[in-house]
Amino acid sequence: MDECFADPACYFRQCLSKMGSQRLLGINAIRANPNMVGYSATGTVDQGLTAEGFFTTFRDLKPGTIDAVFDGFYPLRWCTFVEPLNLYRGGKVRLEAVLANEDVLAAGKYPVRVQVFGPRGIRLLDREFTLTIPEMDDKNELSFAIPAFNEPLIVDGPAGKYRFSITFQSGAAAAGGVTEFFVDDPAQMPPVESTVTLWGQQDMMAKWLKDHAIRHRPFKPGKADTREVILVGKRPQEPGGAAALGELAERIGRGSTAVFLSPEVFGEGDKPTRWLPLQNKGTFAWLKSDLYIRDEWAKSHAIFAGLPAGGVLDLAFYREMIPSHGYIGLDPPDEAVCGGIKTSLGYQSGLFVSVHKLGAGRFILNAFPIQENLGRNPVAERLLRNMLRYASIGTDAPPVNLPANFQQQLKTRGY
DSSP: OTTTOSSHHHHHHHHHHTHHHHHHHHHHHHHTOTTOOOOOOOOSBOGGGOOOSSBOTTOOBOTTHHHHHHHHTOSEEEEEEEEOSEEETTEEEEEEEEEEESSOSOSEEEEEEEEEEOGGGOEEEEEEEEEEEOOOBTTBOOOSEEEEEEEEEEEOSOSEEEEEEEEESSSOOOEEOEEEEEEEOGGGSOOOOSOEEEESSOHHHHHHHHHTTOOEEEOOSSOOSSOOEEEEOSSOSTTOHHHHHHHHHHHHHTTOEEEEOOGGGGOBTTBTTTTOSSSSOOEEEEOOOSSSOOEEEEOSOGGGTTSOOSEEOOTTTTTTTOOSEEEESOSOOSEEEEEEEEOSSSOEEEEEEEEEEETTEEEEEEOSOHHHHTTTOHHHHHHHHHHHHHHTTTTTSOOOOOOTTHHHHHHHTTO
């Protein structure tokens, strides 16, 4: 954590400041729903160490939260939505705008402008239309939520941050009206130049690597004559168990690097980390995050190259990718890259990405749902490519012989 935050106070400031955007997201959704007739925001102050309030136990306002609540409850407000929030160039998004109107606008016609801006001022959409507010009487009341715009858009523009914007041109002044989303370009993905060795049953991953022109080969038992980048999926090499994982551990011990994409490969019965190659295996479990949320962080690291990192994670950018479960109570890793901490209403912490040494090699543990999101979310592809590139560092050296006590080391790790 010291490599990610200047001090604990810096960490907690970032945790507090993310509440504003989350409050606004929730209020936005509620006010855009015509079936909602009211909203009660409980927990004004952080009572009971819950961290749910607008201001802290010391009565300090949380950065950005009061501004967000003022914006969210403005009597006339544009509630805007974009789905998905993260996509490849050439993909399609759904743009939606709903006007939350608490009897502010008089009946009439109002000119409205919708726009989509991209990097360097590129404009993918710029259109004007008229929104009509009908005459109402006591028997026919106007809804508080008025659908105004709902259309798809092909986003063929450069990689970067985009904004969907809607505004009144005259006759009204509304709050809100802007939602950001993110585009990545397949042509700008970092190249994977090393050959990837696939360990386990990985037909889907083999196809993905082939489709993306990444050299790969199946894992072959026996002593390898080179250090390898080994990609491990959900299902183990047949027949599995200690023999298969022990041979993989020996390959790592001679200098190869393994990327464990999924924790499922370690599980046996009710022990989710039974075959994890560590002496203190800890567990893989839910990092609690419900009303009393945890805070996810990632330090600046090669695995997060080209992605926002170096602090508390952006929940909009990583929305589909943030894991629900993490590695808890393991032997201390050589590199703690990304994790989550729950400090409200109790304490719990765990890791989502970590690097561990084993003999002359190392292995990377990952909890992000990368395989599940490949081809749909560019963050998944960039994380995978970064892991493979990072794993390739040092593989140009020849493999080494295992130390005399290596088998004993494996026994202490349950192999």
